[in-house]
Amino acid sequence: MPAHVHPAPSVTPRTVRRAFPVGAAAMSPSGFESPARDSVYRDLGERLTELMAEQTDFIANISNFAALLFTSLPQLNWVGFYLLHGTDLVLGPFQGKPACSLIASGEGVCGRAALQRAAVLVPDVHAFPGHIMCDELSRSEMVLPLFKDGRLIGVLDMDSPELNRFDGADSEWVQRLLQQLMDGTVVPEWRLAPSGGADARGVSVRR
Ligand code: SME
16 A cells, blocks of 8 residues: 555444434434433544544544434434634535535524524424525434634534434533534634634624
């Protein structure tokens, strides 16, 4: 193997393994509860540690993060990031169908989460005023803010084809994983500068 070719890390084969079989009858919202859920999320934390062991690059790590969640958690049809550019959210690394590439401040579930700097859980996307439909399969959604050193730099968006797929425990576990992700990742300076849109002041309230 030439010197510049690096073999994939040993964790790679595990990232394509689904913790739950695709299409299994047990994959209802109530079928993904503790202790099985806690165990899956703990395992994800360990796999994230392995994936990031020799990598601090922002795009590499958030790309693997989206893939890790998408291939490991049940009942998901889309997982990815929207990153702040000024006051807008621009599509970042994701897994799933092609999606809308620009979300204005405060728009949709993603814009709401960025504006509020807080998790937004939507049990039924059709009942959420202003929901932006990128995949017609989506029925419920969870959007979590992405912070680096206390500064908002984007959001993580997770969609499910099942109603009411996400609850507070999912939100807490994934936010813990996001913290782990950001602790081990170097974020480019321009994403952290107020002019780059990473400062909460860059998110305007539409009146
Ligand atoms: N539903 C999101 C838009 C992004 S897609 O779901 C990938 C929203 O309302 O902000």
